[in-house]
Amino acid sequence: MTPKLFESVEAYNAAHPASPFPADRHARSVLRGYRAAMQGVTDDVTGTGSGASLTVDFLPGGAPLPDESDRVGNVVASRWGEGPVLVLAENVSLRTAWEAIKEAWPKYLSEVRTALEPIRKADA
Template sequence: MNPRSFPSVEAYNAAYPDCPIPTDPATRHGLRGYQAAMSGVTDDVTGTEGSLTLDFLPGGAPGPHEGDRTGTVVATHWGDGPVLVLAERVSLRAAWRAITDQWPTRLSEVRIALTHVPS
């Protein structure tokens, strides 16, 4: 099954007001996210073109000295639509660890890693 998809950041933010993607580029680029060694994650699931980046919302993946948050993990084309929702109501710290323990380069691998994160 394909992840839930929104055509734009605005459409995603309307559906997930508690876990928004910042619309200010400087703020969004400051989020701690995952880019597969800056090359991006290849979408081998939905067929969208280009590389994807993973965002942990709200606020990015928690750093080592930050408290955990519950939120949503999404994939975007470097902050542009479509927005693919990969996990909802999960520990962002656990989701970050699941991803960085595997270092996936394909979206299918990201989805497998996230299946082990409890909601």
């Protein structure tokens, strides 16, 4: 899957109403996501700005906590909840995606994509 790039959170939300980013910036910032030890994932993939620091979010609602039910949604990368938004996986188990990324502990966006590859293939 070639990642889809949306220039803003609003453009992403319009295209993915079932898996939106919260409209409120504070609500976006508290989503349970992957931040590579709060340093951010380095963008080594073209599209969002070479070398940019990104977060990986699980939409809707963030990555499920252990006591929460799993959800199906999208995995995206953004500049800390702001545009542009890069869709890395669509309609996948958010728990499975979280576990795969957590297991890989990626520092680079290309490594996030590699961790998600088996999940995207399984859900295709």
